[in-house]
Amino acid sequence: MSTAHDVNGTGRSHTGTPDLGLELLRSGKVREVYTLADRPDALLLVASDRISAFDVIMPTLIPGKGRILTQMSTFWFDFIAAKRLAQTHVISTNLRDLPASALPKDPAARAWLDGRFTLARACEVIPIECVVRGYLEGSGWKEYQTTGTVCGVKLPAGLKQCDKLPEPIFTPATKAATGHDENITFEEAAERVGLETIATLRDLSLKIYAAAAEHALSRGIIIADTKFEFGRTCEDGAKLNRVWSDPILIDEALTPDSSRFWPADTYRPGGPQKSYDKQFLREYLEELVSRGAWGKSPPGPELPPAVVEGTLGRYREALQRLTSP
Numbered sequence: 001m002s003t004a005h006d007v008n009g010t011g012r013s014h015t016g017t018p019d020l021g022l023e024l025l026r027s028g029k030v031r032e033v034y035t036l037a038d039r040p041d042a043l044l045l046v047a048s049d050r051i052s053a054f055d056v057i058m059p060t061l062i063p064g065k066g067r068i069l070t071q072m073s074t075f076w077f078d079f080i081a082a083k084r085l086a087q088t089h090v091i092s093t094n095l096r097d098l099p100a101s102a103l104p105k106d107p108a109a110r111a112w113l114d115g116r117f118t119l120a121r122a123c124e125v126i127p128i129e130c131v132v133r134g135y136l137e138g139s140g141w142k143e144y145q146t147t148g149t150v151c152g153v154k155l156p157a158g159l160k161q162c163d164k165l166p167e168p169i170f171t172p173a174t175k176a177a178t179g180h181d182e183n184i185t186f187e188e189a190a191e192r193v194g195l196e197t198i199a200t201l202r203d204l205s206l207k208i209y210a211a212a213a214e215h216a217l218s219r220g221i222i223i224a225d226t227k228f229e230f231g232r233t234c235e236d237g238a239k240l241n242r243v244w245s246d247p248i249l250i251d252e253a254l255t256p257d258s259s260r261f262w263p264a265d266t267y268r269p270g271g272p273q274k275s276y277d278k279q280f281l282r283e284y285l286e287e288l289v290s291r292g293a294w295g296k297s298p299p300g301p302e303l304p305p306a307v308v309e310g311t312l313g314r315y316r317e318a319l320q321r322l323t324s325p
Helices: 065-082 107-113 140-147 185-193 193-219 278-288 305-323
Strands: 024-026 031-036 042-047 090-092 116-119 127-136 164-170 221-232 248-250 259-263
Touching: 042 065, 042 090, 065 116, 065 193, 065 248, 065 305, 127 185, 127 193, 185 193, 193 221, 221 305, 278 305
Parallel strands: none
Antiparallel strands: 024 031, 031 042, 042 116, 090 116, 127 164, 127 221, 221 248, 221 259
């Protein structure tokens, strides 16, 4: 049973996702998550071509973006597993490994699905965004200017916008189903999920970031900050409040949607940086806001071709740089 809604007989839903004939568990800003009748231990995560900014989904698709995100996340999940940094949720991203019941009957839908899905281990999501910052930008820069701290972490005085921090910091946030995530302190995160859990997530996040940042820098990209999500599975496959296995890395990993990527050769602290992420789109939207043409609330504005191509080109270049031999 599918919960997608056909539009104008095209077979494509209003979210940009074809009807896959599967049971939709939830739909996020970018991904759909489906349950599989014959794989209760697994979920199907599908990356669409949607893009969001300021927590608003834009009505214009970025063609091929879902495949880029999936390919980049798959690279990083393999990287993380190979270095034994953390367990991950990945079972497979190969179409031949999908259960027969999960393969769309429509050849066009099957072709669309190929390259943009992850067959993933089912788990209970830990409701904390695990943000790691190596540089001072975004909401962290805004907070620092007022308090000299970021999520309760005291930083040296006199830092400039986009300065490299003395060492990467862990700055958790709440996971919001809708609207903005909210930055919180380590202590507040511990109250929500337990001290042992958040300490484990902090250590895992910092370890993954350090290894990924080193690799990216060798390819000419600075990972200024990123966010991770973790889940936990029961050893006996049961629900909450049973015996937990170690946290596993889920959702996506180190993509332009969840990270700030800056070209290392043009990095100059003291102001905004060129980027390979959504900053290009955000800057266009900020121009609309400054002219009174949009108010950072739904619905988002239609994006002109130059913004679509500019965003896609930056994502493609990041993928090529990070994953080339």
